[in-house]
Amino acid sequence: MNIIVCMCEGNAEKAIIDRLLDSNKLRFNKSELLYEQIFGRMTIDKLVQNHLNRDFGDQRIEVVRIIDSKKEKFEPRKTLHRMKIHSVKTYLTCPEVEILIIIAENKYSDYQKYKSKMKPSVYCKQILKMNQIKKYDFIYNYFSNVDLLISTLIEYKRLHNFDRAELCLADLLQDEI
Numbered sequence: 266m267n268i269i270v271c272m273c274e275g276n277a278e279k280a281i282i283d284r285l286l287d288s289n290k291l292r293f294n295k296s297e298l299l300y301e302q303i304f305g306r307m308t309i310d311k312l313v314q315n316h317l318n319r320d321f322g323d324q325r326i327e328v329v330r331i332i333d334s335k336k337e338k339f340e341p342r343k344t345l346h347r348m349k350i351h352s353v354k355t356y357l358t359c360p361e362v363e364i365l366i367i368i369a370e371n372k373y374s375d376y377q378k379y380k381s382k383m384k385p386s387v388y389c390k391q392i393l394k395m396n397q398i399k400k401y402d403f404i405y406n407y408f409s410n411v412d413l414l415i416s417t418l419i420e421y422k423r424l425h426n427f428d429r430a431e432l433c434l435a436d437l438l439q440d441e442i
Contacts, residue, residue, distance in 0.1 A: 267351070268321060269297050270312065271329045272304045277362045278331045279303050280404035281414065281434065288411040291437050299326075306332065309339055309350075317349045325351035331434065333359045356432045359425075361385045363398055366407065369417045373424060 271293075273279040282303055285291045295301050299316060307315075317326060326349055330339060339353055358364070363385035367376045376388055383391070389398040397403035408414040415438060422435040 266297065267325045267327050268299050269293050269327050269329055270299045270304065270316065272306055272312075272331070274306050274332045274358070275362070275399065276401040277399060277404045278358060279305075280401045281362065281365070281408065282331065284405055284408050284411060284414060285437070290411060290415060290439055292439055293329075306330075313349055321349075327351055328353040329437070330355045331358060333357065333361050335359060335431070354432060356434055356437055357427070358434065363389050364425075365414075365417050365421055366393070366395065366398065366404075368420050368424070369407075369413055 271282060273282055282291070286295050286303075304312075304316075312328070328339070328350055330353065332355060335357060337355075339355065360380075361384055364373075364376075366389050367373055367385055370393060372388075372393065375392075376385070379388055379392070386398055389395045395403070408417075418433070418435040418438065422433050425433065427433055
């Protein structure tokens with residue numbers, strides 16, 4: 266069995282992953298996670314130094330990163346890193362994870378009028394009046410209906426022009442969804 270190190274950029278991303286984990290909708294489950302937890306964003310050096318500094322035997326480490334930046338690098342360059350980490354996969358939530366709320370609220374078309382001057386989080390606060398948009402509890406409770414979350418993730422993948430090599434949160438869902 267592989268060990269998965271799941272790192273999320275912020276509270277909103279963590280809430281979404283927790284909701285999907287709690288509903289058994291991801292390609293992995295909580296017991297496969299290192300320490301059965303989701304980590305915040307960290308450098309590869311910090312990951313190896315703080316969490317991978319022990320012998321995992323034959324188990325392979327897979328890093329799952331959920332971030333909004335296409336440019337951020339996370340490559341196991343050092344020999345120690347390559348020995349510890351089997352694979353790194355980055356799942357994008359660009360421009361920001363709050364775009365999922367806009368899609369779920371059926372406001373994606375309206376947001377297009379604002380997107381050149383307003384980030385999704387600002388749109389959610391100013392136009393949709395969702396002031397708690399960055400809070401874990403708000404996002405976790407907003408997507409209490411996991412079917413809404415799943416359909417939103419699938420719609421996000423359809424609407425966003427990902428390059429062939431890019432992954433998004435919908436790619437983390439179980440195959441049968």
